Amino acid sequence: MERDEQDTIIATRNLSRTYTMGKVQVQALNNVTLDIRRGEFAAIMGKSGSGKSTLLHQLGLLDTPTEGEITIDGVEISGLSESESTMFRLEKFGYVFQEYAILPEMTALENVYLPAMALGLSRDECVTKGMDALEKVGLVARADHRPKEMSGGEQQRVAIARALINEPKILFADEPTANLDSTSSKQILELFRELNRDIGQTILMVTHELEDADIVDRVIWLTDGAVVERAG
Amino acid sequence: MTSTTTELKVSAFLAYKFTAKGNRGTTLLTILIMALAFVNLMFTTSVFDGMGDATEKQVIDTLYSNIVIEPADEEVYIANPDSVVKKIINVPGVIGTSAQYVTGATIAYEEQSGAWSIRAVDPDDERTVSLVPDMMVEGEYLSKYDRGEIIIGTEIAGGHGGSLEHTSLGGVVVGDTLEVTFTNGVRREYRVKGIFDTNFIQANQLAYVTEKEMESVLGIHDMASQILVKTDTKGEEDRFLKQFVELGVHEDIKPWTVYAGIVATLTQSFDALNALTGAIGFFVAGITIFIVIYVSTVSKRRQMGILRAIGIKESIIIRSYVFQAVFYAVCGCIAGLVIMFAILVPYFIKHPMVFPMGNVTLLIEQKAAIMRSIGLIISAAIAGFLPSWRAVRETILDAIWGD
Secondary structure (H helix, E strand, O other), X not given: OHHHHHHEEEEEEEEEEEEEEOOEEEEEEEEEEEEEEOOOEEEEEEOOOOOHHHHHHHHOOOOOOOEEEEEEOOEEHHHOOHHHHHHXXXXXXXXXXXXXXXXXXXXXXXXXXXXXXXXXXXXXXHHHHHHHHHHHOOOHHHOOOOHHHOOHHHHHHHHHHHHHOOOOOEEEEEOXXXXXXXXXXXXXXXXXXXXXXXXXXXXXXXXXXHHHHHOOOEEEEEEOOEEEEEEO | OOHHHHHHHHHHHHHHHHHHOOOHHHHHHHHHHHHHXXXXXXXXXXXXXXXXXXXXXXXXXXXXXXXXXXOOOOOOOEEOHHHHHHHHOOOOOEEXXXXXXXXXXXXXXXXXXXXXXXXXXXXXXXXXXXXXXXXXXXXXXXXXXXXOEEEEEHHHHXXXXXXXXXXXXXXXXXXXXXXXXXXXXXXXXXXXXXXXXXXXOOHHHEXXXXXXXXXHHHOOOOEEOEEEEEEOOOOOHHHHHHHHHHOOOOOEEEEXXXXXXXXXXXXXXXXXXXXXXXXXXXXXXHHHHHHHHHHHHHHOHHHHHHHHHOOOOHHHHHHHHHHHHHHHHHHHHHHXXXXXXXXXXXXXXXXXXXXXXXXXXXXXXXXXXXXXXHHHHHHHHHHHHHHHHHHOOOOHHHHHHOO
């Protein structure tokens, strides 16, 4: 039991999220209880509107659940203030969004090391770590390029490098391949797989592509905001 | 590295990237607008300061010099003015003195007449304290032993396009004879030796005769109504006053400012106008920056959401926009000063504005420039803060995925 607790990096208990839209209340998540183990590569899947992204947002501290508890890396996160929550995200999380969410005014390297800079690292340290992260995603040669000079797949890999720079406990990915062609999508998923396998990176990924289930350790299937099936 | 230093560093980094690597057209246009806002703020002030400065110069150069020594209370004249001059002439910084008689008189020419002040001077001494001898537009200035001759300002002579043409003698020229009736009843005729134009309405209403001429009119000798003292600097009159008293000058000693009520009145009026135009200028500049930053925050709404999602603090993001706004303002101030010094000041030196106090050019006071720069920067900082602060109020999800 003790070993299980140490292995669990995310634990939710009776997690619910209800949105009020006008006079209508929409229950996006309904009593979700689940554990994610350290080093696990899990996919959150389900039909459109099933609550996949909502669950990811709760776990990634981008939104606040209406009810329930979330414990991440041993910390019950409902007690965190806004600024503590921000620091928690900076120190422990990495994010990859559906769109290539990198800043157009910065080079690939600058985009990557921005979170390290926010942690207080010196410029030299930022550059070193940034180049290491770019090496992990195979983009060292594009370090000085700006987003407009890169393909969608390359931009998404820059976003992944940025997510990795602070050596996060958990990498959250919200439909990271949705805007990519099949070749780029495959490269991104393979990159996730490698990161998970080589450095034990915990990855929680929302996807609607059924074939992505083949590459992950586990699928968390959501229907109408509730976990109905778990597949290995 | 402390967290504050880190935050400042990241804010500055973001601001630099957004400004330097963003849309250059927007950046240049914003700086240009800030420069024009700064010029707008400085221009009015510089005109007012230029008018004040021109008036001060005229009062000193053509009316009262730097210091005026008048008879002690209850005395009409300073007796033995040379003894007073001897006491002060060697004070370091004193570069000239002129003992004068001042009296009122009615001056008539043909059918025209009017009441004006006549000063009686030693022309050689007068040259050390006044620029009137250099401002003759017709004829010549007085010589030490002139008798029966007078010089008059253009506002007395008339015919020179003065502001008081209707009260003038209607077009006196050199060589004409004027009939002068002094306040003691003595009436004499004087040949007009010269006409001067100082560009200063007050100075142009004076007439001058020689000291010896006036002594014969008044029937007195070795007296003076006032002694004008020229110093090598302006603004240190109080120091000279103190020194003169210490040297045993018992007469009434006054700085030129006492006689320059017009300057004080102008300054008060200008200060009120300056405050008004300044407030409007700061408001316009602030609104401009607000709109620029507001548009930027709207267009970068999703980007700001993503920055917050990856753990960049709201304060860092807000500060980055404040830094941008301050950068625009600082560049605007610098560009504005360049426009002022490289274009407007030289232009107005070449084409001065003509006012009753003389030709006015732009005067850029260091203090005014600094105060307006600071004001503009503060306005910009506030205008940069408000939209960015508002933008980070919305939830991260709304910022990234909202409508």
